[in-house]
Amino acid sequence: MDRGKRSNNVIANRNNKIYMDLKDIIREHTLPFLPAKSLFRFKTVCRDWKLQISTPFFAHNQSNCFHDVSGLFCQSSSNPPSFISLDPDSYGVPEPSLQFLPEPVDIKTSSNGLLCCQGHTGDKAYYICNPATKQWKKLPKPNANHGSDPSLVLMFEPSLLNFVAEYKLICAFPSADFDNTCEFEIYSSAEGSWRISGEIYFGATNLIPNSGVHVDGIVYWLSESGGIVAFDLTMERSQRLYGHNGCLGVMNGKLTSTSAYNRTLTVSVLSNPYTNTMAMNSRVKAWDIKLTVSMDNNLEFRGISFSELHGFSCPGSLPYNKGAVLFASGDVIVFRSQKTLYSYDLKTKKTGRLCGEADDDIRIIAYVNSLVEI
Incomplete structure (x- = not known):
């Protein structure tokens, strides 16, 4: 016992x-x-x-472990910022309109939990903020005039070795000294200052704001005249890429271009960025098709059939609608039909309605629900 x-x-x-x-x-x-x-x-x-x-330390560790796209900030000229969560039970921010900042702002770009915003008043200052923690920092005034709607890319790559978040903000702006050229100015949080690069890209028309992405230290923007302008931050050299004008994004660490054609979404990946230096009649392709998503009439979601997606199939519309895709990165593609926004999840293969009254000039900025400290 x-x-x-x-x-x-x-x-x-x-x-x-x-x-x-x-x-x-x-x-x-x-x-x-x-x-x-x-x-x-x-x-x-x-x-x-x-x-x-x-x-x-936990905030630092979480910013290195969690990188999923959690939601989308929406920005237009007529309305303050708003936030669409991809999972309202798990992802969210306390003030989607960013009223914790000292003035009304426009969201310009984002990277791994940080947002770059531009103020409406005075010198239209830049702010870096984390909307989850409401921490923010005002950046010093740039050396160059970036224009009324600057082409910005925020670059923040969390690292276990850097306890303090270090980021860069890159702006491509029209040169004041040469016609049809652009220059590049870089802000470094490690140095706390702006620096104009010695590189000048000739033959460029205006770059499309909010189109920029960065992959492995290279920044890419869409050009209004067609093609892509690339700027290598390490070498500080620029070049032009041809072949795709779809929505730029990053999937599995590679640059992608996503476009809409009739009822099909096509995602292409940049496989060879050096085709413009190869011999004439070379058969080497710069882009390879990664996947195609067919949106046929039998596919329905939440009571909406794809025969209603006028951005893809309305009578008289162009067969290629580059404006239909607003965001495509990670596992999420966002596209629009008239004033309605839809999302497609590459993992689950599911489509859903995000918003029913989107403004005509709406911009989509991805957000990662991170605790990163500024």
Whole structure:
């Protein structure tokens, strides 16, 4: 009898140890992979979780572990910023209109949880902010005139080795010294200042604002005259790429171009950026088709059939509608039909309605629900 009781006590103690180990594993190795909104809610679970989530080291670790596109900021000339969450239960920000900033702003670009915004008043200053934590920083005034609607790309790559978030803001602006040229100015958070690059790109018309992306240290913008202007931050050299004018994005670490043709979404990946330097009549292609998504009349979602998507199939419309795709990066493609926005998830193969009253000049800026500290 005594031996039996001792055995039960040992089993109980072992079970308690297993439970404690599992709790520690969840706290240390699972929480950093969750989005900011969920983590703020989980602060109420217990005192240990609250203390863990509130530390700067945890915020740094979470910004390195969580990189999923969580939602989309929408910006137009007639309305303040708004936010569409891809999963309202998990992703969100406390003030979608960014009223915590010192003045009304337009969102220009984003990168891994940080937004770059431009103020409406005075010198139209740039602000870097994290909408999840409402932290922000005002950048110094640039050396050059970037124009009324600058072509900006924010570049922030979280690193375990850099406890302080280091980012760069790159602007391509029309040159004041030469016609049909553009120059590049770079802000570095590590240096806290702007610097105009010595590189000048000749033969460029205006670049399309909000079209820029960065991949492996190279920034790409769409040009209004067609093609893509690329700027290598390491070499500080620019070049022009031809062949695609679709919505630029990044999928699996590679530059992609997504376009709409009739009822089909086509995603192409840049496989060879050096075709413009190869011999004439070379058969080497710069772009390869990554995938095609057929939107036929039998495919329905939430009661909406694709025969209603006038951006793809309305009578008299152009067969190629580059304005139909507003965002395509990660696993998410956002496209529009008249005033309605739809999303397509590359993982789940599901399509859904995001917004029913989108402005004609709406811009889509992706957002990652991160705790990164500025």
